[in-house]
């Protein structure tokens with residue numbers, strides 16, 4: 307099988323989730339990766355380590371900001387040019403907005419939130435996460451071209467490959483696709499991106515106010531973790547909206563999720579139930595979150611957190 | 624301002640999820656159905672825009688007769704009329720096709736949806752509808768202002784957001800804080816009973832995917848509690864048992 311993997315970069319580096327998508331594709335067949343916009347070709351060559359044999363690069367400045375229509379068109383053209391019958395991408399706010407369009411352009415069958423490699427013993431069946439992580443559906447993809455948008459941890463990251471050849475890809479993109487103007491971009495720089503993070507430390511209303519976030523940030527920094535929060539916390543503007551985790555926020559699947567002063571409402575759990583390990587710190591032993599946790603501490607966050615940060619620093623030293 | 628809002632009929636966010644018939648059917652027993660939370664944001668913003676600019680808000684749902692109470696709720700919140708495409712929403716492409724077919728005849732300035740449905744969480748229908756209609760599509764949209772035939776909107780990107788200037792018409796998948804959820808008042812509930820709810824049959828039955836079976840995730844083991852005065856024990860569990868440090 308010939309597989310095309312759409313990869314994204316962040317601050318000039320291939321995103322870890324995109325490297326996972328390449329590893330996923332490599333388990334299915336020969337992988338050509340596709341990168342859009344100006345990126346260093348040395349960085350793109352490292353896609354080989356994850357299993358890409360070739361990287362197509364549309365080195366076009368107009369593609370530096372992920373514009374949905376031109377991206378969809380470029381990806382569809384790359385599918386035709388490579389003759390690939392499978393497109394794999396990591397789920398992201400950009401990929402989500404783009405792949406539905408690619409599916410219509412190419413007549414493909416599309417599944418998102420895919421949690422595992424396909425079962426090809428009888429047709430082509432993927433396991434999708436549904437009901438916000440509360441269940442899975444086995445879905446058959448019934449068209450010649452198949453598009454799979456994977457969740458984090460759908461496959462183990464492959465890191466033993468070589469270097470990939472980088473080739474220029476000239477996508478033919480009409481000016482009419484660029485009718486959208488980006489007038490401003492606000493981005494937290496240098497931080498660990500929440501959807502990509504292996505460890506996430508989140509705070510809830512139990513922290514009492516934005517001025518108390520230092521203890522969350524200290525623990526996060528010590529662990530190399532991203533920070534998250536519950537919905538009321540972002541509703542009250544204690545934290546930016548893009549940190550809000552849960553049913554109506556971001557769904558994450560880190561290896562370790564540490565929830566501090568969060569009660570564990572079902573809508574919050576819906577965003578974190580794919581985490582591998584969950585630690586809950588709450589002063590109320592009846593907090594529902596403990597039922598969903600692997601490890602718990604009943605205690606006051608303002609006492610426990612600084613001690614925990616210190617103990618982790620010593621353990622990592 | 625002529626706005627189409629696409630709504631889903633989904634289990635309440637607190638529902639226990641279970642399956643019957645050998646894991647091939649969703650178990651509706653005891654489940655309360657609601658307008659999808661993201662669709663509810665789209666609807667609230669559509670009603671605000673209609674109040675500010677005049678015009679009409681039409682809601683559309685692809686679903687069987689059981690979804691009508693949910694559609695009536697959208698009318699009670701402030702939509703002017705509704706369309707139900709009488710079919711089980713079996714896959715995103717099928718749903719997108721029905722919405723696009725309706726929209727072709729509707730002369731809409733805006734098509735608003737949720738960023739994703741909370742049952743199948745595809746997040747795919749807005750892009751498909753945009754492509755089927757040859758219109759731009761944006762998601763997840765966090766704010767939307769209309770100035771004549773132009774709109775400014777903000778879209779969440781990873782770790783931040785971007786502001787965009789676009790021309791009408793277009794498709795947007797919405798999320799908070801685009802508007803506050805609206806609760807229907809008594810007058811809305813009364814008037815919803817007489818607002819038009821047109822039932823139409825699907826135009827094209829093409830699907831690209833099919834569910835063969837559902838499954839539930841494995842049950843979580845019991846929580847291990849650690850004393851608050853012994854955080855070192857937690858660190859050692861994370862290091863030696865979970866092996867995450």
Ligand SMILES: Cc1cc2nc3c(=O)[nH]c(=O)nc-3n(C[C@H](O)[C@H](O)[C@H](O)COP(=O)(O)OP(=O)(O)OC[C@H]3O[C@@H](n4cnc5c(N)ncnc54)[C@H](O)[C@@H]3O)c2cc1C
Pocket residue numbers: 509510511512513535536537538539550551552553554555566567568569570571572573574577587588589590593605606607608636660
């Ligand atoms: C349709 C819908 C969608 C929703 N989507 C989301 C979503 O995506 N994400 C989300 O988070 N919520 C969501 N919610 C809201 C959700 O129901 C809860 O209201 C919310 O998660 C509660 O946030 P919290 O745990 O921070 O606050 P609270 O419920 O107020 O809990 C605070 C917790 O902090 C503890 N605490 C207090 N002081 C301390 C201290 N000093 N030390 C330690 N612990 C302390 C308390 O014991 C309590 O358990 C949604 C609700 C609805 C209806």
Ligand SMILES: Nc1ncnc2c1ncn2[C@@H]1O[C@H](COP(=O)(O)O)[C@@H](O)[C@H]1O
Pocket residue numbers: 629630631659661662683684685686712715718735736737738739740741743744745746747748749
């Ligand atoms: N059966 C349906 N009827 C009407 N609109 C729908 C339907 N399914 C999905 N949508 C719309 O498309 C959005 C995205 O859905 P999805 O791609 O399924 O996650 C939803 O938030 C709705 O606005």
